[in-house]
Amino acid sequence: MKKNHLLKNLLLINFSFLFLCCCKNQLSPKSLFSEKEGEQEQYSDFSGTKKSRVSIACWNVQTFFDAVSDGNEYTDFKNSSKWTKEKYVKRLSKLCEVMTMLNSDIIVLEEIENEAVVQDIVNRFTEGAWNQKKSWQYACFSKEKDSAIGCAVFSRFELSNLTVHSLDVRVHKEKQPSSRPLMQVTAHIGQKELTLFVNHWKSKSGGEEETEIWRDWQESVLAQKVHSMSIEGFEKNPIVMCGDFNRSVEDFTLQNGSKAKEGIKVVLRGTDGVLVQSVSPWLRKNGSFTTEIGSYFFDGNWERIDNFFFLGDIVVNSFGPVTEPPLADEKSIPQGYNIYTDSGCSDHLPLKCEIII
Numbered sequence: 371m372k373k374n375h376l377l378k379n380l381l382l383i384n385f386s387f388l389f390l391c392c393c394k395n396q397l398s399p400k401s402l403f404s405e406k407e408g409e410q411e412q413y414s415d416f417s418g419t420k421k422s423r424v425s426i427a428c429w430n431v432q433t434f435f436d437a438v439s440d441g442n443e444y445t446d447f448k449n450s451s452k453w454t455k456e457k458y459v460k461r462l463s464k465l466c467e468v469m470t471m472l473n474s475d476i477i478v479l480e481e482i483e484n485e486a487v488v489q490d491i492v493n494r495f496t497e498g499a500w501n502q503k504k505s506w507q508y509a510c511f512s513k514e515k516d517s518a519i520g521c522a523v524f525s526r527f528e529l530s531n532l533t534v535h536s537l538d539v540r541v542h543k544e545k546q547p548s549s550r551p552l553m554q555v556t557a558h559i560g561q562k563e564l565t566l567f568v569n570h571w572k573s574k575s576g577g578e579e580e581t582e583i584w585r586d587w588q589e590s591v592l593a594q595k596v597h598s599m600s601i602e603g604f605e606k607n608p609i610v611m612c613g614d615f616n617r618s619v620e621d622f623t624l625q626n627g628s629k630a631k632e633g634i635k636v637v638l639r640g641t642d643g644v645l646v647q648s649v650s651p652w653l654r655k656n657g658s659f660t661t662e663i664g665s666y667f668f669d670g671n672w673e674r675i676d677n678f679f680f681l682g683d684i685v686v687n688s689f690g691p692v693t694e695p696p697l698a699d700e701k702s703i704p705q706g707y708n709i710y711t712d713s714g715c716s717d718h719l720p721l722k723c724e725i726i727i
Contacts, residue, residue, distance in 0.1 A: 421726050422559050423687065424527075427474035428612040428676060429720035430570075431465060432707050433519065435483045436490065442518045443483070446709050457712050462487075464696065464715060466494045469524070471694060472722060476557060477506065477524045480550075480570045480614045485511050488522050512553050521553055521568045521613070528558040535595060539587055547572060547584060552591050562608070562727060565599065567592060569613030585617055586639075593640030596681065608727045609681040611638075611648065614718065618664075619652045619674045631655075636679055648679035651689035651723055665691050665719045667703045678723050685726040691719040 435447040437455035447453045469477055469491075482488065488511045495505070506524040512534045513520020523529065535552040553568035569592060572584040596609060623637040625647065633655025635647040652674050654660055664672035680686065693702040697715050706717030 420560070422562065423724060423726055424476065424559060424564070425474040425722065425724045426476045426478070426610060426612065426678070427472040427692075427720050427722045428478040428480075428678065429468075429472075430480040430614040430676060430716060430718035431482065432716035432718065433481055434461070434465065434479075434487060435518075436487050438486070440484075442516060444518060452709050457709070460712060461707065462490055462494060466491060468697065468715060468720070472692065472720060474722060475526045476566070478566075478568055478612055479522045479524070480568075481519045482511065482522045483519055484513070491522075491524070510553075510555055512551060514548065514551055517548055517550065519570075520550065521570055523553070523555060523566065523568060525557055527564075529555050530558065531556045535591055537587055537591055539584075542583070547576075547581075549584065549588065552588070552595065554595060559727065564727060565607055565609045567595070567609070567611040567613075569611065569615055571614065571616045573616050585615070589638055590640050593638040593644055593646045596638065596646050597640055597644045607682055608684045608725075610684070610725070611679040611681075612677065612721075614675060615677050616675050619650050619677055624653075624657065633657075638679070646681070648681050649684075649686070651678055651680075651686045661690050663691055663693070663702050663719075665704075665721055666717065676718055676721050678721060680725070683727055687724040687726050689721070689723040692722050693719060 433444055433447065435443050435453070435458075437453070437458040439447075439449050441448070488509055492509060506526050508525045508527070508529040509522060510529055510532050511520060511522040512532070514536065531554075533554045535554065537546070537549055537551070539546045549572055550570040553566075555566050555568070557564045557566055569588070571588045572581050574581055592611060596611070599607070599609070619636065623639060625635050625637050627633055627635045627647070634650075634653045634657045636650045636653075638646040638648060640646065652659055652661070659674070662672075664674040665676035666673045678689070691702070696705065697719060698704050702719075704717050704719045705714040707714045
């Protein structure tokens, strides 16, 4: 199994509480959803315990900027004749079409510029008739101040308690690069609470080895927050960690579970010896991959840098990258967005997972 070093440096974290854009929205044409979608589907197992099916999608939408320049955009989108309002509106429509195709109860999007884009998505879905039980009624968004991009969550279930955990490390000679905060939000599913941690870790731009330390720090923040839930007595609550980790699942620390039937566990490393064991749907019990393709295709190879990690009372019912047009070509390779030709969607494939809690 892969072994990684444990972090031993002092972790300086600025924990801030923000309740951002966690609001109801009006959505969508009735014809978009089946009768069961958007409603809590419950059944009882042999013990009589009520279970709920929940579908979750996670997608890095690749630098999704609006048509207003505020100075933080990437170069190609800043005061450029290549990027116009017409192109933005067209790309927004394509994004909403993909969200409709995914049709998940919870949709997590990375690389959204701002709350205005979130509102535009909401408004696009309100153009038709809507049914409250079948729509994404709730949305939230966060990003660091002066950062170019952030993360958004759309949900058919009520969202609450959005908390943003920012990283502030000052123990290296190199200044900490701009990084996305860890989002923590609660989804209320019937009588149950599902804790969702949304991640977008430091990219490998600047060199994989050179930037790994910053992903290590972000891993530590995630591990510490999940570990703190067990200390507070919430260890039985279902926990979903998802997002673009910019680290393939096989490059995490992997261990055999404490029981033979558990298979391979992904270990998240915190400080002071904190280790959090989680389940990855990318991996079978013997450690092989559950799918032939990954979520990101780079230099002729598939990578699995977009991930779901699960803890608590969760059973994975289905999982996989979504490759339908216009997301991918005939070889399932994602078709990245091209600002010059206004073609493609994203250089990442969405991941869709159905879980039972």
